Amino acid sequence: xxxxxxxxxxxxFAASLLVGSAGVGLPAPVILWQLRLxxxxxxxxxxxxxxxxGAALQGALRNPLADAGLLGISGSAALGAVIAFYWGFAAAFxxxxxxxxxxxxxxxxxxxxxxAGRAPTGPSLILAGIGLSAAxxxxxxFALALAPNPYxxxxxxxxxLGGVADRTLSDCALAAPPIVLGVVILLRLGAxxxxxxxxxxTAASLGVSTARTMRGVALGxxxxxxxxxAAAGGVGFVGLVVPNVLRxxxxxxxxxxxxxxxxxxxxxxxxxxxxxxIAVLVLPLNAEPPLGVLTALxxxxxxxxxxxxxxx
Numbered sequence: 272x273x274x275x276x277x278x279x280x281x282x283x284f285a286a287s288l289l290v291g292s293a294g295v296g297l298p299a300p301v302i303l304w305q306l307r308l309x310x311x312x313x314x315x316x317x318x319x320x321x322x323x324x325g326a327a328l329q330g331a332l333r334n335p336l337a338d339a340g341l342l343g344i345s346g347s348a349a350l351g352a353v354i355a356f357y358w359g360f361a362a363a364f365x366x367x368x369x370x371x372x373x374x375x376x377x378x379x380x381x382x383x384x385x386x387a388g389r390a391p392t393g394p395s396l397i398l399a400g401i402g403l404s405a406a407x408x409x410x411x412x413f414a415l416a417l418a419p420n421p422y423x424x425x426x427x428x429x430x431x432l433g434g435v436a437d438r439t440l441s442d443c444a445l446a447a448p449p450i451v452l453g454v455v456i457l458l459r460l461g462a463x464x465x466x467x468x469x470x471x472x473t474a475a476s477l478g479v480s481t482a483r484t485m486r487g488v489a490l491g492x493x494x495x496x497x498x499x500x501a502a503a504g505g506v507g508f509v510g511l512v513v514p515n516v517l518r519x520x521x522x523x524x525x526x527x528x529x530x531x532x533x534x535x536x537x538x539x540x541x542x543x544x545x546x547x548x549i550a551v552l553v554l555p556l557n558a559e560p561p562l563g564v565l566t567a568l569x570x571x572x573x574x575x576x577x578x579x580x581x582x583x
Contacts, residue, residue, distance in 0.1 A: 272521070276534035280315075283541040287311040292551040292559060305439070312443045313435040314540045317503045320450040320495035322536015323529055325510020326517075327457040330464040330525025331488045332397060335518075335577055338510035339496030342396060342489070343403030344379050345507070348500035349431060350407045351375020353414050356427050369445045372501020379403055380493030384486060396485060433506035433563025435544055446502035453495025454533055460487050461526030468525055505563045508570025509536050515577060543569065 288307045289295055298307060321339065328337040339345045355361045355371035386399035411431075418424035463484035466474035471481045496510065513536045514528055521527050543566055547559045 272531065273534070276531060276538065280534055280538045280541070283538055283545070284311060284315065287314065287541050287545055290545050290548050292548050294552065306437075309438045309440050309443050310435050310544065311541065312440075313438050313446065313502060314544045315537045316443065316446055316450045317435065317499040317506060318509055318537040318540030319533040320454060320499040320536075321506070321509040322513040322539070323454050323457050323533035324492045324496040325512075325536070326514040326525060326528045326532035327460060327464060327488050328492060328510070329514050330528070331467055331485060333468060334397070335515055336511065336574075337397075338508075339492055339500070340404065340507060340510075342383055342400030342492065343407055344376055344383070344400075344493050344497050345500040345505070346404050346407030346411070347379025347382075348372040348376035348497040349505060350410055350414075351378070352430070352501055352504075353411055353427055356430070357414050357418070366441065366445055369442060369498070369501045373449055373498050376493045376497020376501065379407070379497070380489050384489055387485075396489070429561070430504045431563075432561035433504040433566070434547075434559075434561055435503050435506075435540075436559065436562075438502070442502060446498050449494040449498035453491045453493070453498065456487060456491035457495065458529050458533075460484060460491070461529055463487070464525035464529075468523065503562070506540065506566055507563060508566045508573070509539055512570050512573050513539060515573060539569075540566070 288303060288311055289297060291298060291302070291307065297303075325338045328339065328341065329335055331337075332341075334341075349372070351374050352361075352368050352372035354375070355367045360367035360371065383396065383399050383403055386402065387395040415424060415427060418427060463474070463479050466477050466479040467481065467484060469477075474481055474484075499506070513532050517528055517531050517535060521531060540562075544562055547562055547565055550556060551559055
């Protein structure tokens with residue numbers, strides 16, 4: 272199964288380098304290295320980070336609807352990036368945007384653990400995450416309402432819709448270390464997540480520290496999903512969709528789902544980014560549709576399917 276995921280990911284990676292809004296084919300070297308390659312690498316990193324974060328959160332919280340947005344990590348990262356936009360840091364220093372987003376995600380994770388208490392549990396993390404998400408959304412709306420000019424508002428809104436276009440290799444280099452570190456942390460939590468899926472009391476009886484595992488999930492998600500949101504904006508539903516698609520085929524154990532979710536998340540975002548480029552070729556559009564809009568259109572039906580499944 273892992274080999275099939277890797278093969279599919281390699282094919283999508285190659286296709287992403289060959290497909291552009293002007294057509295399909297091998298591009299000029301400057302386009303390949305400065306436009307296509309950074310875009311492809313960032314989609315790979317962001318999709319992988321979001322996919323494994325969703326699988327880890329769903330396993331830790333025993334909730335198939337859990338993802339990074341539920342705990343406020345993505346919202347905190349977006350708030351940090353918007354602050355960099357609002358105060359002009361991003362215009363003066365280009366790396367300020369992803370760095371501010373990562374800082375916002377880190378502060379959000381620290382606030383989440385502080386609000387959840389010394390021994391965080393699934394319900395306490397969910398409640399703290401809902402509060403953190405609401406606060407981040409309110410502050411984002413406040414920043415948008417006070418945008419200094421219509422151009423800044425348009426730029427902020429476009430970034431919040433999500434996408435991996437117009438990024439550079441420097442952006443990939445900034446996003447890669449925290450995303451990779453977060454993925455590694457989450458992959459190492461497989462045994463603890465398997466124990467938590469049996470219930471917190473059962474996990475404690477097996478010698479698994481619930482609080483330590485929850486803190487590891489929060490830290491790994493802050494790094495992986497937070498850096499992904501800082502680099503690509505509001506790309507949602509990847510962490511929600513991927514584990515739910517894989518679960519009927521691979522089983523319920525979180526440890527089994529983690530690595531396939533990372534690979535499938537990367538494949539899903541690469542495929543979605545290819546589709547937004549193809550859309551310009553086949554539809555009467557003046558520009559590529561935002562990537563975050565397409566992932567939301569893909570994810571919304573899954574919410575309905577999951578809700579109907581839970582209601583049966």
